Amino acid sequence: MRQQDGSPGPAETPGVGQTQPEEGTALQEDSRGGQSGDSDQAPEDRWYQAEKVWLVQKDGFTLATVLKPDEGTADLPAGRVRLCLDADQTVTEVDEEHVHRANPPELDQAEDLASLVSVNESSVLNTLLHRYRAQLPHTCSGPDLIVLQPQGPWAPPAAKVPRGRRDGLPAHVCSLAQRAYWELLSQRRDHSIVALGRSGAGKTTCCEQVLEHLVAMAGSVDGRVSVEKIRAAFMVLRAFGSVSTSHSRSATRFSMVMSLDFNAMGRITAAQLQTMLLEKSRVARQPDGEGNFKVFSQMLAGLDLDLRTELNLHQTAESSTFGMGVWSKPEDKQKAGAAFAQLRGAMETLGISESEQRAIWRVLAAIYHLGVAGACKVGRKQFMRFEWANHAAAALGCEFEELNTATFKHHLRQIIEQVTSRPRPRGLEEEEASPGLKMTGVECVEGMAGGLYQELFAAVVSLINRSFSSHHLSMASIMVVDSPGFQNPRHQGKDRAATFEELCHNYAQERLQLLFHQRTFESTLERLREEGVPVKFDLPESSPATTVAVVDQKPSQVHLPAGGGAEDARGLLWVLDEEVRVEGSSDSVVLERLRVAFEKGAGGEGTSALRTCEQPLQCEIAHQLGQDPVRYDLTGWLHKAKPNLSALDAPQVLQHSKREELQSLFQARAKLPPVCRAVAGLEGTSEQASLRSRVVRRTFASSLGAVRRRAPCSHVKLQMDALVNLVKRSRLHFIHCLTPTPTVESRGGQGSPTPPQPGGDQPLSLDIPALRVQLAGSHILEALRLHRTGYADHMGLAQFRRRFQALDPALLKKLLSTSEGMDERKAVEQLLMTLDLEKTAVALGHSQVSGASF
Numbered sequence: 092m093r094q095q096d097g098s099p100g101p102a103e104t105p106g107v108g109q110t111q112p113e114e115g116t117a118l119q120e121d122s123r124g125g126q127s128g129d130s131d132q133a134p135e136d137r138w139y140q141a142e143k144v145w146l147v148q149k150d151g152f153t154l155a156t157v158l159k160p161d162e163g164t165a166d167l168p169a170g171r172v173r174l175c176l177d178a179d180q181t182v183t184e185v186d187e188e189h190v191h192r193a194n195p196p197e198l199d200q201a202e203d204l205a206s207l208v209s210v211n212e213s214s215v216l217n218t219l220l221h222r223y224r225a226q227l228p229h230t231c232s233g234p235d236l237i238v239l240q241p242q243g244p245w246a247p248p249a250a251k252v253p254r255g256r257r258d259g260l261p262a263h264v265c266s267l268a269q270r271a272y273w274e275l276l277s278q279r280r281d282h283s284i285v286a287l288g289r290s291g292a293g294k295t296t297c298c299e300q301v302l303e304h305l306v307a308m309a310g311s312v313d314g315r316v317s318v319e320k321i322r323a324a325f326m327v328l329r330a331f332g333s334v335s336t337s338h339s340r341s342a343t344r345f346s347m348v349m350s351l352d353f354n355a356m357g358r359i360t361a362a363q364l365q366t367m368l369l370e371k372s373r374v375a376r377q378p379d380g381e382g383n384f385k386v387f388s389q390m391l392a393g394l395d396l397d398l399r400t401e402l403n404l405h406q407t408a409e410s411s412t413f414g415m416g417v418w419s420k421p422e423d424k425q426k427a428g429a430a431f432a433q434l435r436g437a438m439e440t441l442g443i444s445e446s447e448q449r450a451i452w453r454v455l456a457a458i459y460h461l462g463v464a465g466a467c468k469v470g471r472k473q474f475m476r477f478e479w480a481n482h483a484a485a486a487l488g489c490e491f492e493e494l495n496t497a498t499f500k501h502h503l504r505q506i507i508e509q510v511t512s513r514p515r516p517r518g519l520e521e522e523e524a525s526p527g528l529k530m531t532g533v534e535c536v537e538g539m540a541g542g543l544y545q546e547l548f549a550a551v552v553s554l555i556n557r558s559f560s561s562h563h564l565s566m567a568s569i570m571v572v573d574s575p576g577f578q579n580p581r582h583q584g585k586d587r588a589a590t591f592e593e594l595c596h597n598y599a600q601e602r603l604q605l606l607f608h609q610r611t612f613e614s615t616l617e618r619l620r621e622e623g624v625p626v627k628f629d630l631p632e633s634s635p636a637t638t639v640a641v642v643d644q645k646p647s648q649v650h651l652p653a654g655g656g657a658e659d660a661r662g663l664l665w666v667l668d669e670e671v672r673v674e675g676s677s678d679s680v681v682l683e684r685l686r687v688a689f690e691k692g693a694g695g696e697g698t699s700a701l702r703t704c705e706q707p708l709q710c711e712i713a714h715q716l717g718q719d720p721v722r723y724d725l726t727g728w729l730h731k732a733k734p735n736l737s738a739l740d741a742p743q744v745l746q747h748s749k750r751e752e753l754q755s756l757f758q759a760r761a762k763l764p765p766v767c768r769a770v771a772g773l774e775g776t777s778e779q780a781s782l783r784s785r786v787v788r789r790t791f792a793s794s795l796g797a798v799r800r801r802a803p804c805s806h807v808k809l810q811m812d813a814l815v816n817l818v819k820r821s822r823l824h825f826i827h828c829l830t831p832t833p834t835v836e837s838r839g840g841q842g843s844p845t846p847p848q849p850g851g852d853q854p855l856s857l858d859i860p861a862l863r864v865q866l867a868g869s870h871i872l873e874a875l876r877l878h879r880t881g882y883a884d885h886m887g888l889a890q891f892r893r894r895f896q897a898l899d900p901a902l903l904k905k906l907l908s909t910s911e912g913m914d915e916r917k918a919v920e921q922l923l924m925t926l927d928l929e930k931t932a933v934a935l936g937h938s939q940v941s942g943a944s945f
């Protein structure tokens with residue numbers, strides 16, 4: 092296809108990022124342009140212009156035209172391509188792997204990436220960026236959605252988005268929600284919407300938008316679920332569950348499933364929130380430059396004088412080991428105070444009474460006082476400042492001695508219990524059998540604070556659920572899943588290694604990515620194989636399962652090679668759980684066991700998902716399909732793996748409080764089996780709520796050993812199992828949230844990132860390398876390719892026939908006339924012939940019809 096004169100002009104934006112080619116040589120001036128007919132050209136050096144392509148560069152990509160050798164001109168060596176860059180007409184030769192086919196310019200703002208003629212990284216990025224610049228941050232990627240986090244004050248109005256997809260809905264989170272709703276009604280099946288992505292990429296914002304849209308669209312039976320209440324719930328959750336980090340000013344530190352239950356008429360009957368994996372250790376310790384849960388500073392800044400005096404908060408301490416009540420600027424304190432007023436308003440909207448609110452402030456005040464009280468670092472385990480410990484006890488409505496015993500003296504209680512042979516509470520059986528590591532006084536105080544906060548958080552979740560609950564019958568639910576985002580200190584140009592808490596959040600993201608992988612690739616290919624539908628697509632070589640295994644592989648999952656060389660091949664969480672019960676074990680033993688089990692070339696069956704580092708006690712885990720490895724420092728992880736007995740005693744302190752408001756808030760939780768304490772929101776009584784609670788309880792029951800040991804590490808896995816089990820049987824929809832802003836990392840660690848200003852004078856600066864990593868780390872392109880094979884969706888034969896039979900009157904007649912009913916496969920065969928669908932558009936399987944989408 093020669094395009095000597097009529098070649099397409101350069102696209103509106105010919106290049107993105109730097110224009111310096113990654114590889115290739117700019118040729119001499121005299122060979123520029125390369126048009127045949129140039130009389131100066133030697134006959135053996137004549138080139139004609141062929142297709143438009145993207146030249147991939149280190150920090151971007153640029154539009155170019157392929158130059159092909161004309162008659163008499165020698166071919167290029169195999170694998171090399173000659174290009175003329177559209178931006179400045181430079182001619183260059185590069186390896187063909189650096190060249191991606193471009194799409195026609197009219198697809199620059201394609202609403203669905205599946206409609207691109209050529210699906211490749213540069214074309215996908217080009218479309219995403221064109222849409223982003225046009226203030227269209229949402230783009231469909233087949234059945235899923237990509238959201239490029241909008242920066243600044245603009246929010247994309249759905250009405251502005253051109254209608255382009257088959258179902259007439261614009262690419263938008265609200266459209267995704269709407270499709271799930273319609274399918275729920277037509278198929279009477281549960282749906283889930285799962286947000287994936289880095290920390291700060293906009294997952295929580297998307298989840299809130301989805302829920303608000305569903306509630307506004309469907310309405311609720313008796314008004315118990317309203318948009319105002321959803322907003323209030325998110326405000327409360329942000330206050331109690333998010334912190335300021337270098338990735339986000341409001342980074343979520345827990346995972347959640349928010350379910351909306353619908354009746355057969357499509358109206359909402361109730362909502363229920365379940366939360367897990369709360370980063371409770373944050374209450375006592377925060378990484379450098381990061382904050383505590385926002386609610387502490389909000390309360391300390393905004394509480395009225397009377398309550399402040401009653402709770403002994405009128406004079407704040409000079410120092411709190413928990414890092415609370417510190418504002419770098421007076422206006423920050425003002426903002427926190429204003430946020431507290433809003434928080435109280437939100438609580439009111441959710442029907443949280445004055446007395447319940449007071450109980451909440453009491454527990455927060457007690458935690459604050461514990462932080463000031465601290466613990467003696469040497470000698471007896473006891474509070475360092477008794478006065479403040481007294482304030483904590485007063486806030487909690489208990490005696491000082493009670494708090495002191497619960498915090499430091501559980502071991503004495505256990506000895507007495509042993510001597511007197513009183514039956515121990517369920518779950519303590521194995522604790523004495525496992526010597527573990529001794530707790531320090533500081534850990535005791537931190538454990539008590541974390542335990543109190545976890546109970547408080549669960550109580551707040553219960554109050555939210557109370558506000559949304561009802562006894563109306565439901566037919567099916569839409570569950571919305573949000574989890575802390577993937578995080579890597581490297582993204583912020585930080586040299587530090589990541590922490591155990593960051594590992595837990597990254598593990599949660601990997602589990603959700605695995606869910607995406609299983610739904611998109613494994614289930615689809617398995618279904619097509621079972622249906623006898625041939626499809627040219629191989630399962631991607633890499634899977635999040637490899638990384639997940641490094642963290643949570645169970646001993647039973649291991650296939651032992653002859654000789655049992657890999658008997659230690661169990662994931663980090665299990666190794667920690669085991670080593671903590673071995674006298675004299677250490678973090679280095681943990682790392683060594685991991686190395687032997689998972690490092691390539693370390694003797695076992697190793698994968699490349701783990702690599703030990705030069706730095707002592709550090710290893711790198713290949714997250715995001717190996718695209719974004721994170722370096723972790725295992726120092727102190729064994730200490731984190733032991734059950735903190737003070738934390739386990741915290742619920743009793745609250746339940747036995749002498750203050751009525753605390754008793755009534757926390758005694759309801761006493762009825763819950765201790766096994767699933769780590770999951771909050773199990774108390775609903777409606778049928779759907781009970782069903783979800785049963786799923787969680789069954790998950791924990793599946794690993795009784797770990798539950799009895801109350802081993803915190805296996806509980807991380809169990810909580811994530813519970814979340815996955817809640818949603819995995821539903822129809823899954825995914826939102827890939829990508830963050831497009833420059834990271835410090837990609838700018839050589841210089842300066843702070845400056846958010847682009849859409850509509851402003853400065854051009855949007857986008858971090859193409861980071862976007863590439865995010866695309867490749869989620870298999871978005873592979874998923875698109877499978878989707879484009881045309882059989883990603885399916886429908887049962889009878890359902891397909893019922894949906895489309897009206898289009899075939901002859902078939903309808905036949906169906907009505909046969910009393911025994913027709914063979915469904917034959918009926919669908921006839922229907923497909925009548926509809927004259929292209930053979931490639933749908934495939935008739937043994938029990939289903941497969942197609943692009945129905």
Ligand SMILES: Nc1ncnc2c1ncn2[C@@H]1O[C@H](COP(=O)(O)OP(=O)(O)OP(=O)(O)O)[C@@H](O)[C@H]1O
Nearest residue numbers: 241289290291292293294295296339342343575576
């Ligand atoms: N669609 C959007 N429109 C406007 N602002 C947005 C949008 N998405 C995200 N933001 C802004 O980006 C910031 C981070 O968003 P958000 O808290 O939703 O990220 P996240 O992915 O949930 O982060 P984390 O994983 O750390 O909890 C917020 O300040 C939010 O206001």
